[in-house]
Amino acid sequence: MSETVLSSPRDAAQAASDTLVFDVSGMHCAACSARVERVLNAKPGIEAHVNLALERADVSVSGGQSADDIKAMIEKTGFGASLRQGSLSERQAQAEQVDEGREREERHSFYLFLFSALLTLPLVAPMVAHWFGAAWHMPPFVQFVLAAVVQVVVGARFYRGAASALSSGAANMDVLVAMGTSSAFLFSLYQIFALGENAVGHLYFEASAAILTLIVFGKWLEGRARRSAADALRALMGLRPREARLVSGDGAGDQMVPIEQVKTGDHVRVLPGEVVPVDGLILEGRSEFDEALLSGESEPVLHEEGEKVISGAVNGEGAVVLDVVALGDDTVLARIIRLVDQAQTGKAKMQNLADRISAVFVPIVIGLALLTFIVWLAMGGGFEAAVVAAVSVLVIACPCALGLATPTALVAGTGAAAKNGVLIRDIDVLEVAGKVTHVVFDKTGTLTEGKPSLVGINMLGASNDEAELVGAVAAVQSGSEHPLAKACVDAAKERGARMPQARGVTAHVGEGVEGTIDGKTVLIGTRAFLDRNGVDLAASEDAFAGMEQEGLSVSAVAMDGALVALLGFRDEVRAESRGAIKALKARGLKTVLLSGDAPETVRRVGEALGLDDVKGGVTPKQKLDYLTDLQQEGHVVAMVGDGLNDAPALAQADVGIAMGSGTDVAIGAAAITLMREDVGLVGAAFEIARHTYRKIWQNLFWAFVYNVIGIPLAALGLLNPAIAGAAMAFSSVSVVSNALLLRRWKA
Numbered sequence: 228m229s230e231t232v233l234s235s236p237r238d239a240a241q242a243a244s245d246t247l248v249f250d251v252s253g254m255h256c257a258a259c260s261a262r263v264e265r266v267l268n269a270k271p272g273i274e275a276h277v278n279l280a281l282e283r284a285d286v287s288v289s290g291g292q293s294a295d296d297i298k299a300m301i302e303k304t305g306f307g308a309s310l311r312q313g314s315l316s317e318r319q320a321q322a323e324q325v326d327e328g329r330e331r332e333e334r335h336s337f338y339l340f341l342f343s344a345l346l347t348l349p350l351v352a353p354m355v356a357h358w359f360g361a362a363w364h365m366p367p368f369v370q371f372v373l374a375a376v377v378q379v380v381v382g383a384r385f386y387r388g389a390a391s392a393l394s395s396g397a398a399n400m401d402v403l404v405a406m407g408t409s410s411a412f413l414f415s416l417y418q419i420f421a422l423g424e425n426a427v428g429h430l431y432f433e434a435s436a437a438i439l440t441l442i443v444f445g446k447w448l449e450g451r452a453r454r455s456a457a458d459a460l461r462a463l464m465g466l467r468p469r470e471a472r473l474v475s476g477d478g479a480g481d482q483m484v485p486i487e488q489v490k491t492g493d494h495v496r497v498l499p500g501e502v503v504p505v506d507g508l509i510l511e512g513r514s515e516f517d518e519a520l521l522s523g524e525s526e527p528v529l530h531e532e533g534e535k536v537i538s539g540a541v542n543g544e545g546a547v548v549l550d551v552v553a554l555g556d557d558t559v560l561a562r563i564i565r566l567v568d569q570a571q572t573g574k575a576k577m578q579n580l581a582d583r584i585s586a587v588f589v590p591i592v593i594g595l596a597l598l599t600f601i602v603w604l605a606m607g608g609g610f611e612a613a614v615v616a617a618v619s620v621l622v623i624a625c626p627c628a629l630g631l632a633t634p635t636a637l638v639a640g641t642g643a644a645a646k647n648g649v650l651i652r653d654i655d656v657l658e659v660a661g662k663v664t665h666v667v668f669d670k671t672g673t674l675t676e677g678k679p680s681l682v683g684i685n686m687l688g689a690s691n692d693e694a695e696l697v698g699a700v701a702a703v704q705s706g707s708e709h710p711l712a713k714a715c716v717d718a719a720k721e722r723g724a725r726m727p728q729a730r731g732v733t734a735h736v737g738e739g740v741e742g743t744i745d746g747k748t749v750l751i752g753t754r755a756f757l758d759r760n761g762v763d764l765a766a767s768e769d770a771f772a773g774m775e776q777e778g779l780s781v782s783a784v785a786m787d788g789a790l791v792a793l794l795g796f797r798d799e800v801r802a803e804s805r806g807a808i809k810a811l812k813a814r815g816l817k818t819v820l821l822s823g824d825a826p827e828t829v830r831r832v833g834e835a836l837g838l839d840d841v842k843g844g845v846t847p848k849q850k851l852d853y854l855t856d857l858q859q860e861g862h863v864v865a866m867v868g869d870g871l872n873d874a875p876a877l878a879q880a881d882v883g884i885a886m887g888s889g890t891d892v893a894i895g896a897a898a899i900t901l902m903r904e905d906v907g908l909v910g911a912a913f914e915i916a917r918h919t920y921r922k923i924w925q926n927l928f929w930a931f932v933y934n935v936i937g938i939p940l941a942a943l944g945l946l947n948p949a950i951a952g953a954a955m956a957f958s959s960v961s962v963v964s965n966a967l968l969l970r971r972w973k974a
Contacts, residue, residue, distance in 0.1 A: 248283060250321075252308075256401075262392075271290050272292060274289075305395045326454070347439075350373055371432060373432070373436065381443060389401040407619075470486060472497065489551060495507065501542050503540045505553065506560075507536060509531060509533065511532065514544060522887075524903055538560040563645070592620065592624040603616050623940075623955050629927070631963055664863050667821055667866045674832065701716045703729045737847040751784050764783070778797070820840070865882040915972055925965060926962045
């Protein structure tokens with residue numbers, strides 16, 4: 228992977244300072260997360276997003292509330308809260324501690340399930356035997372003892388959760404489970420006292436025990452699946468080395484030191500097989516680096532002296548010495564982690580309906596259970612049948628599936644995308660990406676390599692020296708990040724040209740640059756730029772046309788108002804561009820090329836790639852207007868670019884896609900960043916967005932359908948409470964498992 232910049236460290240730090248991240252423990256269902264979110268958002272100056280799948284709350288604060296205030300508000304709702312703070316490394320360590328705690332909780336749930344299953348199996352064995360025609364019943368008192376142990380030991384977690392929820396004035400899944408199992412257990416106990424040994428056949432101890440056993444088992448499966456959904460982010464965080472091999476300047480040899488002791492400008496050695504601990508330039512050696520987890524590039528990438536390697540890459544067979552240019556929170560890896568984390572904790576618009584339903588779900592279910600009980604009695608169904616139907620309604624209703632439908636799909640989908648080199652920053656594009664009709668491309672650095680070279684110089688002033696001219700042009704452009712400016716600087720270095728000091732340098736985005744050298748005003752840029760500054764171009768039209776006919780990008784150079792030279796640049800088309808355009812057109816998408824380069828040069832590129840529409844000589848404002856016109860016509864537009872001049876169009880587009888090798892501004896304006904210099908990932912970005920969006924809708928559909936079908940069946944007495952409990956336990960597991968299928972996606 229080439230040098231990649233994802234966002235300004237300063238901007239990222241500023242964004243992080245406005246948002247507090249809390250790990251929230253004790254949330255079991257959508258009603259839990261909805262309650263925390265509702266309580267926090269009710270406070271002026273607070274905007275909170277609570278993610279059930281990740282068990283965390285991201286809280287934006289603008290009203291002066293402290294972290295302790297927010298923590299107290301969360302705890303008041305009955306849940307635990309732990310603030311993530313400090314550097315990215317410190318927050319990573321905190322997240323690892325929380326993760327270890329959740330692993331311990333999973334193990335505890337599994338052991339609790341085994342214990343519960345051993346006690347429950349004897350209770351359900353007679354029911355199974357009855358299915359095969361055997362009439363065998365366990366004595367009522369033995370059933371009571373076994374079920375009582377399960378109810379007290381296994382049910383304790385649900386009673387605690389229910390008490391905590393009710394004490395804060397709300398209700399959650401724990402309330403439903405506690406009410407349902409307690410009703411079945413107490414009714415069975417009443418039957419023993421009322422009927423004695425004749426109570427056999429009228430006891431539901433096996434139902435109360437089976438419900439608790441199956442729900443605990445379901446929660447264990449769900450917890451494992453939820454943690455698996457976040458594997459991509461966990462893998463990225465695991466790439467952050469704790470130590471670096473610092474090269475001593477006094478000849479004392481290398482020394483392993485904590486990464487916190489390394490500073491910019493230090494030299495570190497990376498041996499074969501080691502993970503690169505910093506972003507750095509290779510001073511000595513050459514090697515291939517495995518960057519698969521960072522860019523999705525399956526093949527190792529060769530880097531030599533002078534080239535940049537990034538933290539998290541795994542060194543191959545060669546030892547290298549790096550000059551440290553970035554570390555800690557400023558590395559590319561740290562910024563990738565921030566982007567993935569931001570996407571995974573976001574909330575899709577389609578989750579809003581599920582949130583509104585979750586907020587009132589449990590009270591409605593309790594009301595339906597009570598109504599079921601009353602109707603059964605009124606219709607002459609008998610007290611026992613009324614209790615069984617009401618219990619079935621309580622235990623089959625599941626708010627968990629509603630709460631997990633969207634976040635688990637987002638976590639799995641954005642994680643799979645990141646592993647394949649597609650970073651989704653704005654999750655709202657998941658909905659829009661499937662509706663895109665037009666894909667608009669920039670040329671330089673997007674469809675072409677973005678590494679132009681100066682291949683032709685037309686000296687229009689007989690007295691000008693070519694080396695002197697190249698040195699002056701390079702001096703004016705030495706501070707620019709534009710690819711053509713870099714090509715001029717490289718050309719000056721290759722020719723050994725002297726670069727004088729330039730003063731008053733001013734860049735005009737998408738047009739050119741001006742400055743002063745030895746008292747002379749130097750203008751470098753497009754024809755339109757020089758013409759607007761009063762430079763006479765009439766005598767050079769043939770020279771312009773000739774260079775453009777050769778497929779060169781042409782910049783004009785003027786000194787003190789007189790045109791002195793034309794510079795011709797060649798930028799090769801990316802090898803994968805033709806296939807990428809063909810694939811997009813096969814999807815029925817219109818492809819457009821907009822470039823500030825000369826129309827003839829742009830036309831040649833467009834024809835070579837088979838684009839539907841091509842426009843050259845356009846300014847950043849004209850790019851913006853072109854996109855706006857398409858949108859006003861009802862089209863959904865994606866923009867793909869990498870430069871500063873692409874930023875307005877990237878922000879305006881319905882889906883902005885930036886090349887990862889582009890400028891900070893371009894990446895900051897885009898919703899999606901491609902980590903490899905492979906324009907073929909544009910189609911892959913659309914595909915994973917569409918798959919993720921589809922999974923969200925599938926999960927929401929089944930979560931709603933499950934409750935819409937299951938609750939009426941339970942109310943009609945068509946479901947045994949134990950079967951209802953099993954259905955409830957596995958509804959959320961099925962939603963999470965469906966989302967996890969996204970992890971298999973490959974670009």
